[in-house]
Amino acid sequence: MNSRATDRPLPRAVFFDMDDTIFDHARTCRAAIEVVRSEDSLFRPRTLNELWREYYRLLDSVHSDILEGKLSVERARRERFRRLAMFCGTSISDDDAQSLSNRYRAAYQSLRRAVPGARALLERLRGRTTIGIVSNNQVAEQVDKLEVLGLRDLIDLLVISEEVGVAKPDPRIFRTALARARSAPREAVMIGDSWANDIVGARAVGLRAVWFNRFRTRNPDPLAVPEITTLRDTARIERLLAAPGRPAPRRARSSAPP
Numbered sequence: 001m002n003s004r005a006t007d008r009p010l011p012r013a014v015f016f017d018m019d020d021t022i023f024d025h026a027r028t029c030r031a032a033i034e035v036v037r038s039e040d041s042l043f044r045p046r047t048l049n050e051l052w053r054e055y056y057r058l059l060d061s062v063h064s065d066i067l068e069g070k071l072s073v074e075r076a077r078r079e080r081f082r083r084l085a086m087f088c089g090t091s092i093s094d095d096d097a098q099s100l101s102n103r104y105r106a107a108y109q110s111l112r113r114a115v116p117g118a119r120a121l122l123e124r125l126r127g128r129t130t131i132g133i134v135s136n137n138q139v140a141e142q143v144d145k146l147e148v149l150g151l152r153d154l155i156d157l158l159v160i161s162e163e164v165g166v167a168k169p170d171p172r173i174f175r176t177a178l179a180r181a182r183s184a185p186r187e188a189v190m191i192g193d194s195w196a197n198d199i200v201g202a203r204a205v206g207l208r209a210v211w212f213n214r215f216r217t218r219n220p221d222p223l224a225v226p227e228i229t230t231l232r233d234t235a236r237i238e239r240l241l242a243a244p245g246r247p248a249p250r251r252a253r254s255s256a257p258p
């Protein structure tokens with residue numbers, strides 16, 4: 001694509017959430033569950049989609065406990081498989097849960113993938129704005145993902161909850177990102193899939209936000225927050241990112257952002 005998406009300049013900084021915004025956690029998870037299901041008859045009473053949704057729900061339900069240090073990552077992984085087996089009508093031992101967790105983990109690691117369009121979008125923005133990742137997770141996990149996906153060199157800065165000590169939507173993690181990008185809140189935009197963490201959190205600090213509504217749920221505030229449902233439409237995303245009301249010199253202003 002050679003055409004410019006907008007005549008207005010990009011913001012000083014663009015921050016992306018990581019999981020299910022840049023990294024395709026949901027589809028990687030589904031693919032890994034498919035591997036485990038194909039290897040173990042205990043999961044057969046449920047369809048792949050039923051298992052995936054339940055596993056995803058279990059992931060979400062314990063994620064904050066892990067972030068707060070109330071639950072170890074290993075214990076949480078075992079517990080998810082114990083509960084997933086219960087979901088299929090079977091009670092399993094801790095050892096069996098550990099074994100399933102290990103197999104899932106190996107499949108997940110080898111099947112990691114980016115959200116479709118993420119690379120092209122980052123490449124298009126690269127060098128024209130400061131690109132940051134603001135993520136609730138562990139540093140090693142997120143750095144490893146970026147390196148496996150070959151995206152590490154497209155990111156200018158990482159702000160991960162483990163090293164900052166607080167998680168989104170806490171304002172301090174967004175202020176840390178702004179400080180590292182040497183950006184005022186109004187000069188930065190946050191893009192993420194979590195309404196509560198990414199959108200509400202960023203706006204509370206004064207950033208603009210673009211909601212990545214990947215799974216097409218209801219936008220709680222469509223007048224205030226533009227949404228995208230894919231990263232593939234880079235021209236539209238650029239228009240949404242561009243600072244409103246600041247036409248570039250010598251060029252006619254294009255249409256206003258929605």
Ligand SMILES: [Mg+2]
Pocket residue numbers: 017018019020021192193194
């Ligand atoms: Mg996310």
